[in-house]
Amino acid sequence: MSTNGTRPTIVLDGEKVAFTPGETVYEAATRHGKDIPTLCYDPRLEPFGGCRLCVVEIEGARTPVASCTAQCQSGMDVRTRSARVEVHRRTLMEMLASENREVEVDELTSLASQEMTELVDRYEARTGRFEGRQSGASRPDDPNPFIMRDYDNCISCYRCVRVCAEQEGDYAISVKGRGFDTQITVEFDGHLKESACTFCGQCVQTCPTGALGDLKALAHREVEGETKKTRTVCPYCGVGCSVDLLTRGNQLIGVQPAMDGPANLGALCVKGQFAFDFIQHPDRLAHPLVRGEDGELHEAGWDEALDRAAEGFLRVRERYGRHSVYGVASGRAPHEAAYTMQKFIRGGFGTNYIDNCSRA
Amino acid sequence: MSNPLEDMEKPDVIFCIGTNMTECHPVAATRLKRAIANGAKLITADPRRIALAELADVYLPLRVGSDVSLLLAMAHVIHREGLTDQGFVEGRTTEAEAFLKHIEEFTPEWAEPITEVPAADIERAALLYGKAERGAIYYTLGITEHICGVDNVQSLCNLALMTGNIGREGTGVNPMRGQNNIQGAGDCGALPNNYPGFQSVLDPAYQEKFAPVYGRKVDLELGPTKPRALEACGDGIHAMIINGENTVVSDPERHHCEEALKSLDQLVVIDIFLTETAELADVVFPATAWGETDGVQTNTERRVQRLRKAVDPPGEAMPDWWIVSQIARRMGTPGFDFRSAKDVFNELCELSPIYAGLDWDRIDAGEYQWPVPHRDHPGTPILHQGVFENGRGIFKLIRYRDPAEVISDEFPVWLTTGRRLPNYHTRTQTGRAAGIDYLAPGERLEIHPEDVEDWGLEDGGWAKMTSPRGCMMVKVEANARSPRGTVFTSFSFNDAPVNVLTGGGYDPITDTAELKVCPVRVERP
Numbered sequence: 001m002s003t004n005g006t007r008p009t010i011v012l013d014g015e016k017v018a019f020t021p022g023e024t025v026y027e028a029a030t031r032h033g034k035d036i037p038t039l040c041y042d043p044r045l046e047p048f049g050g051c052r053l054c055v056v057e058i059e060g061a062r063t064p065v066a067s068c069t070a071q072c073q074s075g076m077d078v079r080t081r082s083a084r085v086e087v088h089r090r091t092l093m094e095m096l097a098s099e100n101r102e103v104e105v106d107e108l109t110s111l112a113s114q115e116m117t118e119l120v121d122r123y124e125a126r127t128g129r130f131e132g133r134q135s136g137a138s139r140p141d142d143p144n145p146f147i148m149r150d151y152d153n154c155i156s157c158y159r160c161v162r163v164c165a166e167q168e169g170d171y172a173i174s175v176k177g178r179g180f181d182t183q184i185t186v187e188f189d190g191h192l193k194e195s196a197c198t199f200c201g202q203c204v205q206t207c208p209t210g211a212l213g214d215l216k217a218l219a220h221r222e223v224e225g226e227t228k229k230t231r232t233v234c235p236y237c238g239v240g241c242s243v244d245l246l247t248r249g250n251q252l253i254g255v256q257p258a259m260d261g262p263a264n265l266g267a268l269c270v271k272g273q274f275a276f277d278f279i280q281h282p283d284r285l286a287h288p289l290v291r292g293e294d295g296e297l298h299e300a301g302w303d304e305a306l307d308r309a310a311e312g313f314l315r316v317r318e319r320y321g322r323h324s325v326y327g328v329a330s331g332r333a334p335h336e337a338a339y340t341m342q343k344f345i346r347g348g349f350g351t352n353y354i355d356n357c358s359r360a
Numbered sequence: 361m362s363n364p365l366e367d368m369e370k371p372d373v374i375f376c377i378g379t380n381m382t383e384c385h386p387v388a389a390t391r392l393k394r395a396i397a398n399g400a401k402l403i404t405a406d407p408r409r410i411a412l413a414e415l416a417d418v419y420l421p422l423r424v425g426s427d428v429s430l431l432l433a434m435a436h437v438i439h440r441e442g443l444t445d446q447g448f449v450e451g452r453t454t455e456a457e458a459f460l461k462h463i464e465e466f467t468p469e470w471a472e473p474i475t476e477v478p479a480a481d482i483e484r485a486a487l488l489y490g491k492a493e494r495g496a497i498y499y500t501l502g503i504t505e506h507i508c509g510v511d512n513v514q515s516l517c518n519l520a521l522m523t524g525n526i527g528r529e530g531t532g533v534n535p536m537r538g539q540n541n542i543q544g545a546g547d548c549g550a551l552p553n554n555y556p557g558f559q560s561v562l563d564p565a566y567q568e569k570f571a572p573v574y575g576r577k578v579d580l581e582l583g584p585t586k587p588r589a590l591e592a593c594g595d596g597i598h599a600m601i602i603n604g605e606n607t608v609v610s611d612p613e614r615h616h617c618e619e620a621l622k623s624l625d626q627l628v629v630i631d632i633f634l635t636e637t638a639e640l641a642d643v644v645f646p647a648t649a650w651g652e653t654d655g656v657q658t659n660t661e662r663r664v665q666r667l668r669k670a671v672d673p674p675g676e677a678m679p680d681w682w683i684v685s686q687i688a689r690r691m692g693t694p695g696f697d698f699r700s701a702k703d704v705f706n707e708l709c710e711l712s713p714i715y716a717g718l719d720w721d722r723i724d725a726g727e728y729q730w731p732v733p734h735r736d737h738p739g740t741p742i743l744h745q746g747v748f749e750n751g752r753g754i755f756k757l758i759r760y761r762d763p764a765e766v767i768s769d770e771f772p773v774w775l776t777t778g779r780r781l782p783n784y785h786t787r788t789q790t791g792r793a794a795g796i797d798y799l800a801p802g803e804r805l806e807i808h809p810e811d812v813e814d815w816g817l818e819d820g821g822w823a824k825m826t827s828p829r830g831c832m833m834v835k836v837e838a839n840a841r842s843p844r845g846t847v848f849t850s851f852s853f854n855d856a857p858v859n860v861l862t863g864g865g866y867d868p869i870t871d872t873a874e875l876k877v878c879p880v881r882v883e884r885p
Contacts, residue, residue: 145795169393238537240659285646286675329550330604331542334655337680352583
């Protein structure tokens with residue numbers, strides 16, 4: 001880069017690299033391809049420095065430093081993977097693994113749910129060295145149909161608390177107790193529905209241990225097949241949040257927010273997150289219907305129904321003229337529906353007798 | 361929206377009017393909340409004490425339908441205090457002199473009895489917006505669903521024009537579109553006044569341009585709007601094709617609407633469920649749904665986005681475009697040889713200057729905000745930068761008008777309607793999503809607790825609500841979000857059909873129904 005000469009630099013694992021003023025050591029290191037482990041980190045949130053896994057050695061500092069909260073300073077000499085920090089990280093992972101009921105969680109639990117499992121594997125931390133008390137009390141009493149609250153698997157990284165406050169602005173999730181007795185909760189220690197929670201699911205999707213889970217997705221855990229993700233956009237309001245649809249075979253299993261969605265940056269609301277399963281509801285129309293002599297609607301083949309529709313429009317045009325047929329396009333269907341609808345009216349009747357549902 | 365969603369984090373003053381954004385556009389609202397957390401000031405004007413009111417620095421609890429008087433008075437204060445952006449007004453607008461004279465008489469003291477907002481609060485709001493470095497306006501149907509919907513929007517434009525809060529980052533006049541592709545339906549020309557790409561049907565040059573597309577010259581005159589067409593059913597209009605709209609439940613004057621559709625010789629409905637509207641049809645076609653259909657949509661910030669198929673549809677359901685094309689072909693209409701959604705979208709792009717730089721493959725790889733006039737164009741996140749498309753921003757001289765119907769001894773309560781967070785429109789979708797009923801098991805009428813008592817009602821009990829057009833039963837919820845004398849309900853539940861009551865008037869230009877204002881009587885049944 002042409003500006004490299006004037007930009008300040010740090011030494012990263014022996015290599016001199018430039019940084020942008022204000023950048024943290026973690027950000028600069030990640031940008032340069034370093035794989036520093038984290039559990040309390042979510043790039044959308046303010047750095048928290050809680051899990052201590054992102055510690056690095058900085059020349060001159062007595063103890064390892066959390067890289068997510070340390071800002072780069074010119075000339076800093078940083079070691080991201082020294083033996084000393086790797087031992088530190090492994091010990092932390094052993095302790096974290098010991099305080100949870102389980103380390104393996106179903107991949108359908110949430111977007112971030114495998115983070116802890118992957119780090120336990122990476123640091124071979126299933127040693128049982130710290131077996132003993134476990135922290136966190138689950139809330140199976142909460143009857144809500146969307147969010148599993150299995151705090152037995154909570155490591156108090158506060159990502160749920162912070163995403164609810166910083167990303168959603170709802171401040172529904174709070175903390176009681178200190179240290180080993182820290183418990184994630186909501187106001188009056190009650191159920192989510194009685195709190196300020198809007199069921200947007202952001203806490204679920206950012207939880208790195210599976211303590212919070214997507215109950216609707218988990219209900220499909222018995223469906224066989226590989227989980228496939230398809231990028232699309234939420235079907236509800238006009239904001240246009242990008243989502244990934246989770247499917248196994250032809251079964252729609254769940255929705256996860258797209259962190260790189262330009263309209264939503266990973267955020268969703270209760271409808272986009274949880275109200276997806278209408279499409280595979282038994283009430284769906286699966287065959288054309290035609291009104292019979294008896295006045296009732298009956299299933300019909302495509303040919304019969306299409307002929308009936310075409311003949312009906314031709315008959316009305318014949319009898320009442322071309323200004324007697326009107327089209328209403330949908331604000332819910334894609335462009336291709338609206339485009340063909342207006343073309344149907346303009347091409348078939350030569351009129352502008354077409355509108356959409358925006359006036360009501 | 362004139363500005364992109366990401367700009368919602370950039371204003372120093374935000375003015376939300378007629379938008380319950382935290383419930384209706386929750387993800388957009390998260391950006392406003394972040395702006396506020398970073399120091400932006402919020403003005404909220406809404407009859408109900410919604411969540412945005414709780415977050416506001418200045419809350420203006422205006423009487424339903426009094427928006428124009430509030431906005432006139434704000435303009436008055438801004439000019440009186442010398443906060444008009446003279447440079448912008450001289451450089452980029454027209455009719456300013458007449459406008460600035462027009463607003464002289466509309467003092468906050470004049471507006472106070474109309475809006476029921478204290479004049480001092482109107483002053484505070486005007487000073488806040490008037491002094492903003494980057495002032496941004498956000499609105500939704502609380503502005504447009506009035507007999508004066510166009511006047512309301514133009515009054516907001518006047519404020520933005522006089523303060524130069526348009527065409528820059530973090531400013532603008534920003535409607536939040538309510539349906540995923542309502543912007544796109546307009547882009548595609550499903551409007552009685554425009555061909556695809558907002559090209560006027562009244563312009564002979566466009567009539568000429570589009571003749572080969574349609575295989576004929578289309579009338580050089582506007583078609584009727586949907587509300588007018590519904591009025592003409594059985595008397596002028598004898599056949600309809602309705603795609604994906606539950607007209608009977610979503611539109612005003614439900615009984616009239618049902619009768620209108622029943623009077624048709626032929627009603628064809630294309631939908632994913634047998635809606636209340638589809639039940640009236642002669643032929644119902646099963647469409648593929650979201651998640652089953654490849655296609656394109658445009659969001660509220662004009663971002664053209666690709667929708668992808670993830671699962672197969674049920675039974676024999678087919679994409680809307682295929683169904684419409686098949687009917688057209690059987691009628692002998694030319695130009696419906698589309699083999700895929702890609703064919704349809706590419707034809708739209710060829711005809712629409714705002715889409716000229718797009719095609720299916722380009723949209724598949726990225727998202728662009730229109731206008732995208734040519735292939736090398738990056739898209740247009742902010743409209744009206746440096747220049748307005750039509751030359752100069754025009755100030756409009758607006759006067760306050762009462763709603764079509766006002767409260768009386770017979771109908772002494774204002775009813776206003778809208779959405780709630782968990783449910784969407786007529787619940788054809790959210791009503792069939794597991795778990796939503798846990799959050800919103802049924803409809804309820806939000807009434808101020810003191811009104812509940814004064815009117816002899818009980819929290820959780822039933823109320824009978826009557827308007828000049830009809831009557832319905834609904835459960836009562838004592839809730840201080842409603843001001844005294846104004847009640848609220850959504851139109852989501854078919855067993856609480858509030859649109860039996862609504863429909864007192866329509867905006868004369870857009871024919872949008874005054875769904876936000878309906879005088880009613882609320883009583884113990």
